[in-house]
Amino acid sequence: MDTSNPQMGWISFIVWFLYVLVCDCVPLPDKEPPMHGEVQSPQYPQPYPPNLLKQWDLSVPEGFQIQLTFMHVDIEASGGCYYDSLTVLYDEKLLGKFCGNQNSADGHHPGHQPILSPGNRLTLILQTDDSNPERHQNVGFTAQYQAIDIDECSAPEPGDGSGPVCSQICLNTLGSYLCSCYHGYELRSDQRTCMLSCSDGIFDEPKGHLFSPGYPNPLLHPMSCQYIISVESGFTVSLNFSDNFHIESVDTEEGPICLYHWLQMSIPDKKPMKFCGGTSPGVIETNSSTVMLDYHVDGQGMSNGWSLDYHTHRVKCPMPGKVPRGRVTPSLEEYFYRDQIYVRCDQGYKLMMGGQEIERYSTMCQKNSQWHLPLPECHIIDCGEPEPLLNGGVTFLSGSLNQYLSVVQYHCNEPFYSTLSGQNVSFTCDADRRWRSNSNDIVSITCLPVCGKPTDESYSFQRIIGGQDAADNSIPWQVLLNVGGRGGGMVIADKWILTAAHVVKQGESQATNKTLNIYMGLTDVNKLYKVPMRAASIHVHPEYNNPNNLNFDNDIALIKLQDRLTFNASIMPVCLPAEDATYTTGMMGQVSGFGITKSAGGEKILTNKLKYVQVPVVDDEICGESITSLQKTRRNVPYLTNNMFCAGVPDGGKDSCQGDSGGPFTLTDPNTEQFWAAGIVSWGVDCGLQGTYGVYTKVANYMDWINKIIDDNNDNNIKSNE
């Protein structure tokens, strides 16, 4: 016994307890016969008396045999034990009749071989006569007996045709025996013989073998057997009946029917099917993980039965189908339970499910032979609206809805803006959903203002003092400043105006963004004086120091506008000097402003029209001499420095004058025909007098300062495209 099994221990305890209970409370009705004993003749070892007839009935417990062993036999010997004898009987059956002793020639001595009774009883009879010879006294016998277990199983088959003790398996036990049957049989109620039985049960292994009782021999008694094959869900059972199939059918007019014998197959949710006849159903795909088989035969008829192998398949899912613009992987002939598929979209397409974009997709074939998710869709990707371009635009060249491979083209608003290359740039919507430039090096595009290229030209060559009214849009960078008095300036970037320092700073008083009014875009002051633009900051050159109007060195200032300008025909920047800018003597420049001019009558008046005049650059030495000679005759004539240059004609009559200060003196680049800001109107002695020249701040000397101020105050302002 497995004592480690607590349940068994408990059962042992109960058995013990019941045993104690039985012994204590209910005395056994009959004393069990002894397991052994001794028997001897009367008066042994004294001689037995004559005329004796004594019988001993020995018995041992049921299920045992008696083994009798003589220790000593000394009975008067006679032929055939005629006078005295010890007879040993099993019921009526004579087991031996003994007399004599070990040495006697007559008589029949049992020897030392024990006597075995066929059963648990034994009878001994001692019979003596009266003719005991005086000379020899016989002492009789003494014997011991003991219970011996009968091996009922090896008992020979009785001749009465009742068959062996057990029809199949016999198990000898102490004092008894048990019969048992082979697999497929069961013990009848006689506890001795076996009959075929159903090997009922549940078959849950993935494959197995089943057969009807006794197959392929007919069954001779009625029987109903049930077999259940039930495997893991997600698998289906397939039955394969062997060819040797025979179940009695009854022929009727409508054909054979399964009336008394049948095999019924039941599948959940399906109508049961009955099989009989002599033809094997062959292979049956049940499409179910559970199948019940009921085999029924009655006591009549001869059905040899059936046998089958079953095995299981994973359930099959429907073919997933195709995803337009996508790929389903892996691509198989069939898909079964637990198979997984993935869907990837072609380049330029994205996975969509239920109106939502999803990053990845997979689905699995489930137990119920369905995919756990429906297939996704592949939708073309789009790059979204292309970013708008400041001072430019975007046009669609091909494709639609900003979808994959759509091409758009950016352009700048010509002629006021252009790209760095001057070319329009195309972008294509790529698979990463980005607008990607067709030329790999371009990441983004900016529209740079075009400088120094007015849409309209001034044709005549006249004077400010001696100048000419400027045509609309011919000097679109011209700025009119008003800080109590008039001043000029020029647009150099979409937030920057260049002017002379003395325009915004008189002595110690500097204009503020409240006091400084800025106008541009028109040539008529009356039309200009509407809403002024405002400055965000004013930057006077740090080395400008002119308390008495005698030192115009570094007469340069920058004004940052609060609002960014959008350039058009009437407002455009002038170019800044190139690095290698040269001021060639005699080169014609253009100076412009709303300053003092001369009336037809010769008196000086402040003009309301933008005027311009063409004057040549004057040699520094000649100009220096002119200043020096003036200083001899006049007081308070400022000095000429390297940061200045002169322009004008020796005859006079053409010049800039008060009110023009801060305005542009432009030269034209002979290659590009662009106007560039060579000078800022700074000072002069009188205006347009013979032998005097206008003096201008030499802008080329200040490029580092200008760039630094603009960079330091950069809020993504765009410098002009030179």
Ligand SMILES: *[C@@H]1O[C@H](CO)[C@@H](O)[C@H](O)[C@H]1NC(C)=O
């Ligand atoms: C059915 O069983 C027979 C005999 O064992 C075998 O030859 C046959 O291949 C089986 N059929 C199927 C479909 O398993």
Ligand SMILES: *[C@@H]1O[C@H](CO)[C@@H](O)[C@H](O)[C@H]1NC(C)=O
């Ligand atoms: C199982 O499915 C197959 C294919 O759909 C079908 O032919 C067969 O009849 C089904 N089996 C049963 C028992 O319904």
Ligand SMILES: *[C@@H]1O[C@H](CO)[C@@H](O)[C@H](O)[C@H]1NC(C)=O
């Ligand atoms: C750039 O695009 C504009 C507007 O689409 C078009 O008018 C212009 O001709 C284009 N320029 C070039 C160089 O293709």
Ligand SMILES: *[C@@H]1O[C@H](CO)[C@@H](O)[C@H](O)[C@H]1NC(C)=O
């Ligand atoms: C005006 O100018 C000052 C100094 O130049 C500057 O700090 C301030 O922000 C400006 N005000 C406005 C409203 O732009």
Ligand SMILES: *[C@@H]1O[C@H](CO)[C@@H](O)[C@H](O)[C@H]1NC(C)=O
């Ligand atoms: C240029 O722009 C200014 C400011 O937006 C506007 O007042 C002016 O009318 C424009 N000129 C032309 C020629 O479009």
